[in-house]
Amino acid sequence: MTQQATPDRTLPLPGDTLVGLYRTMALIRAFEERVHELFTEGELPGFLHLCSGQEAVAAGVIAQLERADMITSTHRNHGHALAKGVDPRAMMIELYGRAGGSNSGKGGSMHLADPAVGHLASGGIVGASAPLALGPAQAAKLAGTGAVAVAFFGDGGAQQGTVLEAMNLAAVWKLPVVFVCENNLFGQATTVDYASAAAPYARAEGFGLPAERVDGQDVVAVYEAAGRAVERARAGDGPSYLECLTYSYHGAWEGEPKRSYRRPEVESDFRRRDPLRLLDDVLTAALPDWLDIKDRVDDEAAEQVDGAVEAGRAAPYPDPSTVLTGVYADPNVVIDRDGLAVR
Amino acid sequence: MTQQATPDRTLPLPGDTLVGLYRTMALIRAFEERVHELFTEGELPGFLHLCSGQEAVAAGVIAQLERADMITSTHRNHGHALAKGVDPRAMMIELYGRAGGSNSGKGGSMHLADPAVGHLASGGIVGASAPLALGPAQAAKLAGTGAVAVAFFGDGGAQQGTVLEAMNLAAVWKLPVVFVCENNLFGQATTVDYASAAAPYARAEGFGLPAERVDGQDVVAVYEAAGRAVERARAGDGPSYLECLTYSYHGAWEGEPKRSYRRPEVESDFRRRDPLRLLDDVLTAALPDWLDIKDRVDDEAAEQVDGAVEAGRAAPYPDPSTVLTGVYADPNVVIDRDGLAVR
Amino acid sequence: MKTLSFADAINEALRLEMTRDPRVLVTGEDVSGGATIPGFERADAWGGVFGVTRGLVAEFGRDRVIDTPISESAFIGAAIGAAAAGYRTVTELQFLDFMGVCLDQIINQAAKLRYARGDRAPGVPIVIRAMIGAGSRAGSTQSQSHYSSVAHFPGLKVVVPATPADAKGLMIAAIRDEDPVLFLENKALYETKGPVPDGDEPVPIGRARVAREGGDVTIVTIARMLSVAEKAAKELSERGIEAEIIDVRTVAPLDLTTILESVERTGRLVVVDEDTPRCSVASDIVALVSSRAFDRLTAAPRMVTPPHTPVPFAPVLEDAYIPSPEQVVEAVLATAGQEVAA
Amino acid sequence: MKTLSFADAINEALRLEMTRDPRVLVTGEDVSGGATIPGFERADAWGGVFGVTRGLVAEFGRDRVIDTPISESAFIGAAIGAAAAGYRTVTELQFLDFMGVCLDQIINQAAKLRYARGDRAPGVPIVIRAMIGAGSRAGSTQSQSHYSSVAHFPGLKVVVPATPADAKGLMIAAIRDEDPVLFLENKALYETKGPVPDGDEPVPIGRARVAREGGDVTIVTIARMLSVAEKAAKELSERGIEAEIIDVRTVAPLDLTTILESVERTGRLVVVDEDTPRCSVASDIVALVSSRAFDRLTAAPRMVTPPHTPVPFAPVLEDAYIPSPEQVVEAVLATAGQEVAA
Numbered sequence A, B: 001m002t003q004q005a006t007p008d009r010t011l012p013l014p015g016d017t018l019v020g021l022y023r024t025m026a027l028i029r030a031f032e033e034r035v036h037e038l039f040t041e042g043e044l045p046g047f048l049h050l051c052s053g054q055e056a057v058a059a060g061v062i063a064q065l066e067r068a069d070m071i072t073s074t075h076r077n078h079g080h081a082l083a084k085g086v087d088p089r090a091m092m093i094e095l096y097g098r099a100g101g102s103n104s105g106k107g108g109s110m111h112l113a114d115p116a117v118g119h120l121a122s123g124g125i126v127g128a129s130a131p132l133a134l135g136p137a138q139a140a141k142l143a144g145t146g147a148v149a150v151a152f153f154g155d156g157g158a159q160q161g162t163v164l165e166a167m168n169l170a171a172v173w174k175l176p177v178v179f180v181c182e183n184n185l186f187g188q189a190t191t192v193d194y195a196s197a198a199a200p201y202a203r204a205e206g207f208g209l210p211a212e213r214v215d216g217q218d219v220v221a222v223y224e225a226a227g228r229a230v231e232r233a234r235a236g237d238g239p240s241y242l243e244c245l246t247y248s249y250h251g252a253w254e255g256e257p258k259r260s261y262r263r264p265e266v267e268s269d270f271r272r273r274d275p276l277r278l279l280d281d282v283l284t285a286a287l288p289d290w291l292d293i294k295d296r297v298d299d300e301a302a303e304q305v306d307g308a309v310e311a312g313r314a315a316p317y318p319d320p321s322t323v324l325t326g327v328y329a330d331p332n333v334v335i336d337r338d339g340l341a342v343r
Numbered sequence C, D: 001m002k003t004l005s006f007a008d009a010i011n012e013a014l015r016l017e018m019t020r021d022p023r024v025l026v027t028g029e030d031v032s033g034g035a036t037i038p039g040f041e042r043a044d045a046w047g048g049v050f051g052v053t054r055g056l057v058a059e060f061g062r063d064r065v066i067d068t069p070i071s072e073s074a075f076i077g078a079a080i081g082a083a084a085a086g087y088r089t090v091t092e093l094q095f096l097d098f099m100g101v102c103l104d105q106i107i108n109q110a111a112k113l114r115y116a117r118g119d120r121a122p123g124v125p126i127v128i129r130a131m132i133g134a135g136s137r138a139g140s141t142q143s144q145s146h147y148s149s150v151a152h153f154p155g156l157k158v159v160v161p162a163t164p165a166d167a168k169g170l171m172i173a174a175i176r177d178e179d180p181v182l183f184l185e186n187k188a189l190y191e192t193k194g195p196v197p198d199g200d201e202p203v204p205i206g207r208a209r210v211a212r213e214g215g216d217v218t219i220v221t222i223a224r225m226l227s228v229a230e231k232a233a234k235e236l237s238e239r240g241i242e243a244e245i246i247d248v249r250t251v252a253p254l255d256l257t258t259i260l261e262s263v264e265r266t267g268r269l270v271v272v273d274e275d276t277p278r279c280s281v282a283s284d285i286v287a288l289v290s291s292r293a294f295d296r297l298t299a300a301p302r303m304v305t306p307p308h309t310p311v312p313f314a315p316v317l318e319d320a321y322i323p324s325p326e327q328v329v330e331a332v333l334a335t336a337g338q339e340v341a342a
Ligand SMILES: Cc1ncc(C[n+]2csc(CCOP(=O)(O)OP(=O)(O)O)c2C)c(N)n1
Pocket: A049, A075, A076, A124, A125, A126, A127, A153, A154, A155, A156, A157, A158, A184, A186, A187, A188, A252, D029, D070, D094, D098, D101
């Protein structure tokens, strides 16, 4: 199998690890680009925050996790979900707002999650991911499972009080959790240099968390730094903080009216250092059969996304009466339109 | 006048400054001890958090402020209020729940404040003082008045997200504000060593705030450190953080059922270094007429408190109908029992 | 049956469920009462401001009775997350007044995660304990009963026990529930004693209790207001009016059926609530009964609540603020077109 | 008079008041729309997610139109504190859904500081802007209209304009008000155009508006629900039923007088609200009318609201969630003992 490419001394990581990272990134890129097209054409509804350009963070961090390790994510979560193993078909059906989607049509883009594969929650409240991640970490510690939890949040989210106090609580309880700040330079149109008086990772150290800033375009660097943090967590040495510098090609949200606050020079710098391209360069130089592998991996990604889109298009609309279901897990409580429980 | 004691080379500060600091501390101590007695005897109602033992923080910091400088405070606020110049009679009438109190009987111990003398607000929500203090600081900066603001909060409050994000916003806006963490070792029965993974002041540095920890028993040290922070603020150099190590003789709150979590050794260490005693020692050694001055200052404090208690006892009860007044500042809106506006 | 205080009944429920189910945790500020201090682990820990969790750390250890920094968003979030990993955390917010610093975790995370993640998603089995109630001279930020604003949000269960027996049974039910439960304790009730069943039978969430039978008027009460209504009912009985008192026990979901059944018979409704009136549980009940049993009502429904103001501190003002039996009597008489004789 | 969109009407009000009063500030995430970027100060700044504050930074400068980190507690607290020092800050919370991260500053600080500090204390003149409203396919955390939970707290004014003219006039009133005002903008209204008076005349806070006269039924609407009721009224008129529509404009304080005057004449009440029903403004209005005008009501009052669930994402579900003209027609007919013909 191509994944088991023979290790090469010039490779920074084993070849199959690198190919795996590329595969994840290729899937995320293909998924996001297709979503962008479908939204632009008016086919997909939603309030969408894409992560094209940021693939190395999701892929690099999550490659260090097991299925039992939990993540929590943000409004910009498609990449995290795909990397953690949420089914792209179920995700796309959800984005189409059809029946059978990952969230039964109740969640949409900002709320994609699947606890069954270790994706606890995403959501539209900036900063909420950090407190939530403490829970599975606490559970893992108490049960001694060795599992870890990862909270993703943005450079904007790093300013939110909930994230800051979660860092302290994680340190107080010495929890196996990794805080991953995806610093894509902006929170909407506000730059991180304005919004954060000190670099987010520098601040984590003041809370007693080992902290690192890495090049978030370089999946190998992200993977290695995440490995150190995850290892610390698994070894019982408590929480860490990882800041990854990256960039969102599609801006803050799909349909954003004015993007002129983004300097073209900055964007093209990042595009030159595109995460897929950087890894492609590494693999091209080092794996003799890389071009073949790459074609296959790219094709597979495209096929997966094609299949997901087909599934989304083919899925039926949800029954409007299902608005009322799922408010409570308790099967004895059913909601009628006035909010009354009917048994 | 005794306040203008001749400067003495062995004094750490001018004599009248020291005497002024002593006077403030003596008033606070006398006030709090009397409140403690009156509560214990069942004369005073309320949910009371006294600051006996912590006088040096209120006195030392606030001695650096002008009347136009604003403070915000906490549930444990009597000392801050007295130091900032809130009338002790009005405060005591308030504690008695009588008409004519500083807060019209609506606030009680936890909400003492008087914006007219630069005390913006106190309150029962741990951490709320920090965001509030940003406002007068922002106003001072915009209006170029040179005024500063001081937010007081406890070691427990230092863990609250609102305080943490306020530190960042203060740094981002470069506001003339001083964050004063009164570290009295406990938040209720929880020690700061448990609740805070790193020392509160150490964390402030990660936000870009110059930070210092001082001996909060030593009013001279507090005064000098506060002076540096206030000077920075007035000079336009932005916010600072000051952590003062101190101790609450009366525990967490009046009537607290069990105080056994407090080690007697720790308490007696702090009592040995009582803030009034430490300053008394300095002044005894250096001011020849100190004993006379001290007697007079102590007497004055006792008289002030006596007068306040008399005023409290003599004040009439508020008219129960005043429950309904003061919800809105807008005089056109009056509340009836159902919450409706009646013009 | 034994006699327990309201506080001890909750303590017993916690102890029973922690014994029965090793996944039950207790977290919050000071819940171990100082037991985080080295050398103090098993000593004289009080357990929260009113000692409701006292003794638990000695029995179940610091791994299961866990103090927190004053970081409500963080530790409530942790409770929600731990639920996803199989634990059931009873976490304490101390006073409901503090909800403003962590409400997002309650209303958007705990309450909505189940719905937003779709029909196959697991529930969020956590219990958030918080105190409510005026009368302790604490002023406007530690005396409020603003559960109405939380009951407004879909996805939460909101429980308001009025007796020691219900406090125990509802806590047991809350811990076993698959959904987030806000468990509210009126601090004025903590010392109230009453009969409490042995064993660990839950009291079902979402069922009201007829606390007194009567055919002339339906008085619906919430938490501590039960005793206020009971006093009023005695006085009314002397005037020949027999009040039926319904203690709702749960404000979300609300047991409207029991209320409507009573109003069908009495034709008159008075709701007594300690929360402020606008957009409240009291107005909710009045609105539901008015729209669903309009033809059965023989008089205008009434609410007895505090005025729509913050809780004042001064005893004279605070006493005027809290609904009194006299006000309930007056409201009931008004539904009968009568006035209180001077 | 000129024609402006709802968004532009708010923008104009901000511009007028900032011009009139140098103490008026605008703060919030992205309100300057990128103007914090060095070199971008006066360029192409958009001004918030929907551009409501666009152009203000170019006109008034970065000292008065001030971006914030995503730290709602901190910057709302700052606005409250700045009020104590003579400034009037219009601060933006973007979506009301986010209130959970900063509610304490709204309900315990802004709302209660005046009361708790006593009768001589100054007010807290701040305006908190926030968006409400479903329909934008954003899912359960950026689509809610949970103002009922905030209107529940004493001390706040809560404004819910439905037309561009009211958006402008109420914003002017809100900025000049001595009390904290929550100014809620239904994002589905931003593009709606309508006549807007020139000048800077405020629309008084706390006064409802009779948007349509009619003698058969009173329909009370909140914000965007006005247009839903207007469609229903057309349809009802064709069936011979003339609805009076009252747009409340302010939910706290509530203008009950105008509502009661109408119900006195019509005897029938339907309240249309986009917030979830339990403990809501809708149930509040029904309760107040039922208890104060019971004898004038000739039929059970009705509420038309979304179901008591989070806002679902899927268009099919979200469309079923939002109250429709058909539901209003149905509710009105039900108050007349009729059913919609199949
Ligand atoms: C509590 C809260 N405040 C504000 C918002 C509005 N908002 C949505 S995304 C966003 C920017 C977030 O920036 P960042 O955390 O850097 O994430 P990015 O979008 O750059 O991935 C903001 C302010 C929100 N969703 N939640």
